[in-house]
Amino acid sequence: MDNIRLKIHSVICNLFSVTEDQLTDSTGPGQLAKWDSIGQLRLIMELEKAFGIQLSVDEVMSMNNIGDIVQVISKSSGDPESEESESTTEQTKVVYHPVRVPPQIFWGKGCTSALKSVLSGRVAIVTGSSDYVVKIQERLAVELTDRCELMFIKRPSGEPEEIGCLQISRQLKDFAPDIIVAIGGGSTIDAAKLARLIYENPEIDLNEISGLLESIEIRKKTTFVAVPTTYGSGSEVSSAVAITKTGHTGKTILVSHEILPEIVFLDPSYGVDASDNILFSSAIDALTHAVEGYVSLVRNPVLESLAGPTIRDILGALKNIVSGEDRYHSIEKLCYSAYYAGLIQNHCSVGLTHSFAHQMGTLGLSHGIANATFLVPVMKYNADKVDSYEKLSHLCGLSSAEELIDSISEIVKATDIIPDANTLNQILGKKEQIIAGAMGDITFQTNPVLLSRQEVEIVFTNTIHGLLST
Numbered sequence: 177m178d179n180i181r182l183k184i185h186s187v188i189c190n191l192f193s194v195t196e197d198q199l200t201d202s203t204g205p206g207q208l209a210k211w212d213s214i215g216q217l218r219l220i221m222e223l224e225k226a227f228g229i230q231l232s233v234d235e236v237m238s239m240n241n242i243g244d245i246v247q248v249i250s251k252s253s254g255d256p257e258s259e260e261s262e263s264t265t266e267q268t269k270v271v272y273h274p275v276r277v278p279p280q281i282f283w284g285k286g287c288t289s290a291l292k293s294v295l296s297g298r299v300a301i302v303t304g305s306s307d308y309v310v311k312i313q314e315r316l317a318v319e320l321t322d323r324c325e326l327m328f329i330k331r332p333s334g335e336p337e338e339i340g341c342l343q344i345s346r347q348l349k350d351f352a353p354d355i356i357v358a359i360g361g362g363s364t365i366d367a368a369k370l371a372r373l374i375y376e377n378p379e380i381d382l383n384e385i386s387g388l389l390e391s392i393e394i395r396k397k398t399t400f401v402a403v404p405t406t407y408g409s410g411s412e413v414s415s416a417v418a419i420t421k422t423g424h425t426g427k428t429i430l431v432s433h434e435i436l437p438e439i440v441f442l443d444p445s446y447g448v449d450a451s452d453n454i455l456f457s458s459a460i461d462a463l464t465h466a467v468e469g470y471v472s473l474v475r476n477p478v479l480e481s482l483a484g485p486t487i488r489d490i491l492g493a494l495k496n497i498v499s500g501e502d503r504y505h506s507i508e509k510l511c512y513s514a515y516y517a518g519l520i521q522n523h524c525s526v527g528l529t530h531s532f533a534h535q536m537g538t539l540g541l542s543h544g545i546a547n548a549t550f551l552v553p554v555m556k557y558n559a560d561k562v563d564s565y566e567k568l569s570h571l572c573g574l575s576s577a578e579e580l581i582d583s584i585s586e587i588v589k590a591t592d593i594i595p596d597a598n599t600l601n602q603i604l605g606k607k608e609q610i611i612a613g614a615m616g617d618i619t620f621q622t623n624p625v626l627l628s629r630q631e632v633e634i635v636f637t638n639t640i641h642g643l644l645s646t
Contacts, residue, residue: 181246187222188242191215201243212276212433217474217525221621223249230626236473275478275523276433278402278413283442283512288403292319294439295401297354299324302331302344302368304360309405312359312446327351331360335537336367338382338422344371349378357401358437361458362409362543365402366417369435372400373417382421389432402437405446407510408458408544410465410518412440420537425606426613427534442515444508455497456591457544459510462517463490463584464547467555468527469520470571471564471624476523482516484571487580489513491587498590527623529554531614532636539602545593549603552585553639554623557631562624597644604640611636 192210303309332340358368402412418427470483493506533546559565565577
């Protein structure tokens with residue numbers, strides 16, 4: 177066991193840039209600067225690689241500190257010393273679950289009127305291209321011209337791609353802003369985050385980075401302000417961004433807490449003029465974050481308690497909007513629920529639904545619609561093998577996992593956002609590419625069930641054939 181402990185210490189020291197004298201058996205998440213929920217995910221992956229093993233769901237869930245890790249891996253490796261009584265090493269376990277949120281959050285109808293109190297100097301405002309964003313630009317130009325030197329940057333349409341982000345970063349370089357404001361949906365906020373990353377770190381080559389970004393500092397030149405105008409992506413509270421690199425078909429996920437915005441405005445009035453299609457696809461995205469975040473292998477009990485109320489609010493708001501009832505207050509619920517759902521997924525990661533959805537960008541599917549396509553089938557498959565969906569259903573005030581899945585299935589059907597037969601056939605035609613990309617996606621590692629290649633194909637094929645037959 178001593179050899180196993182030394183090897184685990186080596187992995188932890190290399191991964192978290194610490195020395196062995198900083199480690200004891202009681203050291204766990206939250207006690208080292210880099211050992212947070214994202215660090216825990218990476219540690220699991222590095223341990224599996226170092227020891228040539230695949231950890232089960234129960235094993236991962238039991239790893240609360242180094243002592244637990246030694247016991248789990250010793251048992252997996254057949255070390256007889258691991259069977260000794262736990263009473264010989266009894267100690268109080270203290271587990272930390274750090275929660276990271278933007279330092280300043282403004283919320284409520286019309287709260288963006290406070291933008292003029294936080295903006296000064298040279299301000300670059302990155303937006304999408306919708307009509308109502310143009311109206312926002314006009315208002316801000318009137319309100320802020322006397323206080324700030326403004327530059328408006330319209331991002332390329334579609335989800336964030338390397339070329340478009342590089343284009344925005346060049347505009348930022350020419351303008352040299354003090355503050356970057358992203359006003360729009362998740363794609364706009366993500367594109368602005370990436371452009372800021374490149375602007376502040378011009379030596380970065382996007383083709384050479386992926387996954388967890390270490391030793392990258394961002395807040396050297398600018399402050400980042402996020403103003404979501406659609407409610408689902410959670411980008412305003414996310415430490416991750418998704419980008420499609422040139423020559424690639426699936427999304428690459430980049431993760432660093434440095435990416436988290438410093439200031440967020442949650443103003444539900446921006447959603448009033450959004451189309452039902454945008455509202456529905458965005459809300460299903462948020463719903464998927466809350467569901468998959470709760471059942472993820474990465475635990476954060478502080479945030480798990482938010483999952484039930486968040487799911488209830490999203491389902492209730494969607495039912496009201498579908499039936500034409502109480503639209504504004506339903507949109508207000510979606511605005512705040514999307515933030516909470518984003519907070520959950522940012523600390524707990526997500527699963528196979530997202531692994532599939534991240535491969536759909538080149539087919540022209542929005543992320544929310546891609547999630548709507550796979551969420552229910554993935555839930556059904558996972559729920560047969562783990563009890564976390566049963567527990568989640570009780571938090572939602574429902575009697576069983578089956579009732580939760582049925583409730584979500586009904587609302588997905590009611591929103592009518594599932595792709596048409598032509599698009600589904602295109603997805604089916606890219607089966608091999610999509611499955612390979614999904615299994616290589618960082619979110620695949622945190623699905624509550626670790627699937628084989630054959631099992632992933634079964635879920636994928638049954639999903640698409642099932643939708644084509646309805």
